[in-house]
Amino acid sequence: MSIRYILGAQDGAPIAQVLSSLRSQPAWRPFDERAVAFVRRFSQKLLTSAGIRQHPELAALGHWFRGANLQTLAGQYELETPQLLKLGRGLAFHLAPSNVDSVFMYSWLLSLLAGNVNLVRVSQKASAPLDFLVGALAQTLAEDVGAPVRERIVLLTYPHDEQLTRGISEACLIRVVWGGDATVRALRAIPLRPTAIEICFPDRFSACAIRASAVLEADDAALAQLATAFYNDAFWFAQQACSSPRLVAWVGDDATIDAAAVRFWAALDTELARRQPENSEAMNMARVAASFEYAAARLARPAEPGEFRGAHPMRLRMETPLDETAKTLHCGNGLFLETRLPRLAALAPQLSDKEQTLAVHGFPREELVELALALPPRAVDRFAKFGEALSFAPVWDGQDLITTFSRNVLLPTG
Template sequence: MSERRLSVDLPLAYHAGAAIEGMERRPLPPYAPETLAFLADLSRLLLADSACRTFPDIAAFGYWCRPANLDRLAQAFAGPRQRIGRGLALHIAPANVPVNFAFTLAFGMLAGNANIVRVPEQPKEQTLILCAALRQLFATPAHARIAAMNRVVGYPRDDAITAALSACCNARVLWGGDRTIAHLRQLPMPARCVEIAFADRYSLCMLDAASVAASDAAVLDRLAEDFYNDAYLLDQNACSSPHLVIWLGDEASAAQAQERFWPALAGVVRRKYPLGAVQAVDKLSDLCRIALELPAAVGSTRHGNDIYRIRLAALAPAVEKQRGRHGLFLEYVSPTPDCLETIVDEKYQTLSCFGVDRENLAQMIVDRGLLGIDRIVPVGRALDIGPVWDGYDIVATLSRIVATQ
């Protein structure tokens, strides 16, 4: 096999896997039995570990790797054509979502590739826990092939190292902000190397006011818990966490729904969210900044330090530049979903909904040719990452077709 040599001399910190020079780079078919067996064992290892269960994001990843879920994904992906991984995939994982590196590694594995995943130089605790689990499984003879194909590494932000790795790869997966992506894209890669870039995105939530107002206590509590998970688990840092809440209905019905929903959410936040002094100051600073920068902001409501709400009189383009942190939300009342047409561009990723027909929303996006919104999910599912993300079928993109005629 003709392939560029990976240099063992690169100053890499190995979090999982041996030196890159000895990597097995021959690809497997997508959803290969070896891959599914490895991820199934990883799921069992994580879900049985009490330390892992203390981190909801690790538990969610372990749950996602369950055999039942992967079998469902494999069946959905299956087709009449032969496919195989592209070879070596280089992944640059983001710093703001610690478990993301494990998902991008899993996607690369499921596509059949050998993978080098770069994690931040100072990894979070979740990253260290997951890498320890990977090392444990890599050391077992049953997973020798998967161990030979995969590495998790760390190194400082160094273009020379990233360029050296890029020169050897058949696919490159970039996660980060717009500036980071633009910078990394300047680093050359082989002519046939494919690239997927996951840059800054903006997400929102749409709540049907009448449905919220009519909900019984159990449904309302569940809705508040689900919204909390979407927004607060990652401090609204995830690209799929909501920053804007659109209430469908008239002003009177929206006010009635708001009087129920926000206090219910505040109760969940008080129980679960440890708001520090620095976070509280940041949130207040953001509130003041948005009030100055956004002409449509006509008022605000605070539920202690748990929730800040900024009321909008209109939706204007570029509202996505105003992002909340630690529980700061913009909100707007609209009689119909048509208001989306005013603001949605390619920046918009996830629309989470309650009491709204998601299929009708998807049809509206297609019929009106909107450039954004790639996912429409129930409230509580905003953070559920999968192999179809940002409008890409990642496993399909990271594998190739072997055609016969």
């Protein structure tokens, strides 16, 4: 077994020994002061680390887990009553995705806060953000505040090994899977303990909806802010995050949409020139290849006439309603599908349980509720403002993670 331990165990340690040690640790109550102190200190360490400005997604992680937010989060849960005691479930096995380096930290830290012991497997791919995270974690674990947590976390990596994954799965009481649909299906074939639970975060497709008239009504400063917000949603993680918008749904009449689109995309071009996101040749080729596939399937065509092969962003106008094929063909990397609707609720028939986040701009709450009530089952887990599509919340993919990561122990009364 070619396991490389990153944190929490010495290389060469037998996995059975590591698992036995983790399983021997008692469950804590949610928001145990030791867990809260560690997470708060890790947040401080991350936010004050040299080089954090080069990793805005990690700065967002650190900001989310700051002490004030932890206090607010704890206040949202009733942790104990005369009849009920909440505890962590035990050993949680997290399988991190390879395309979004920091996402596993949210589930791990929330699992720790819920009272659990955690083993995390990360990708073997080299990653500057992951190295940055590991450095901050190691420094925090080395401090006094890290002492109670050192025996409750193992971070490791290993190549594909079904036998090893099976062994860890048999030991855990929670399995958390971040990955594509194929990964989820493969892991679901590996059994868990009868008392264990599984939380899966599979492939998702996210979109945004814009009221065209709101773009035309915005002054230049407001439009620049909108472009910045859209950039943060779409270009962090190279549009690979589950909540990154890939479809832009314009709502309004054609003339209004035409004028709004010109204004909006011009503002985004200005933002791209200012921010200079990654746009490698491989990313460009992925966009071009996807555009050919959309054209061959008669699903979409270039949104603007003329040469577009080197365009970044690349815009394709849908020629048919959005379907599962159109979602599957999407490659991220700055490719945007565009569709037009007379009203927001008309988007509902094009959505499915594949959709996670719909970022919205210019719509009153009643129109969002109208759309939500028209949605197919399980379609769209969250509506977000522009600029907040990637903002994490303890309710993710429709699941309250603190509640799911913990269990209720009933106590006698009287």
